[in-house]
Amino acid sequence: MTMDIVTVELGLRRYDVRIAPGLIDRAGAEIAPLLRRKRVAIVTDATVGPLHLARLEAAFAAAGIATTALHLPAGEATKGWPHLAQCVEWLLDARIERRDVVVAFGGGVIGDLVGFAAAILRRGVRFVQIPTTLLAQVDSSVGGKTGINTAQGKNLVGAFHQPSLVLADTAVLETLPTRDFLAGYGEVVKYGLLGDAAFFDWLEEAGPTLARDGVARQRAVRRSVEMKAGIVARDETEEGERALLNLGHTFCHALEKATGYSDRLLHGEGVAIGCALAFELSMRLGLCAQETPSRVRAHLRRMGMKVDLADIPGDLPDATALVALMAQDKKVVDGRLRFILARGVGAAFVADDVPGQAVLTLLQDALAIRR
DSSP states (O other), X not given: OOOEEEEEOOGGXXXXXXXXTTGGGGHHHHHXXXXXXSEEEEEEETTHIIIIIHHHHHHHHHTTOEEEEEEEOOSGGGSSHHHHHHHHHHHHHTTOOTTSEEXXXXXXXXXXXXXXXXXXXXXXXXXXXXXXSHHIIIIITSSOEEEEEETTEEEEEEEEOOOSEEEEEGGGGGGSOHHHHHHHHHHHHHHHHHHOHHXXXXXXXXXXXXXXXXXHHHHHHHHHHHHHHHHHHHOTTXXXXXXXXXXXXXXXXXXXXXTTTSTTSOHHHHHHHHHHHHHHHHHHTXXXXXXXXXXXXXXXXXXXXXXXXXXXXXXXXOHHHHHHHXXXXXXXXXXXXXXXXXXXXXXXXXXXXXXXXXXXXXXXXXXXXXX
């Protein structure tokens, strides 16, 4: 299978996202041109490390590159102050210099945390993303958003720090548990919903095959990355168009906070539920056809994904409390929540004038279904 290369055009900071099966085994050769000295520091987690780190280290050894590695715990709870401090201290102890390269080897949690550590270490060192989940390959590894969660909310502390290279090995996705793969699909389908109706049309047919069809899987990753790369190049720091990438995320982040960033709700599952809620809200506000939310929900259901608040195990706060959690979202501007709404599939836009009562009623109705 040929390698797809998508370039994120950011002037002197431009970089490639290389997409193909087997890239972990070629990582040494791919990264070697970036290195001033032949050593890298790898940060991974307790899930990815035992499965794939030996292969990555062998690839670096074959290219004559020395490695040192840190294993962090797996899971969203790792993306906080304690493990950020651990990562930075470890990199300092490893004598990582500004001209060296740090490798983030894992899913979105590792990519976000390691990217932020690289951003603040010595006022900025270079890093390479080798994302190992579908969610990270199509979304979090591209675009330079790095950060951690705090007690107040998700991703409220962070920096824009672009990677020097992204290597998306699509074969590694075959080792993902079904739930994790589907969570990543929540970000894939988001791209069709926000700006490419033809891509969503294709996903309605091809989506159920992605886990087993390597060609289709690579196409889905490539198209997702193409869309994100284009948006990032036009709006790197989310002053306008990049906000569209937050479709479903205002709801999602509140739900993640409400569930304690636990495995009750994975990020991509929250995105899928959030997208369904965003389209329902759009329909209630008269922005899209009545059948559009049903179409979105039907596709997510066919994929076997979480769609409703009722799909989240355990108790949830009431609608008023969920709206209060949204008020901590980093997309709040001048105290007003911004939602990504849609006039149809592929036609999303930013709205900062959504009536609070409409959001409250939507959540009350969604919670009533749980009872």
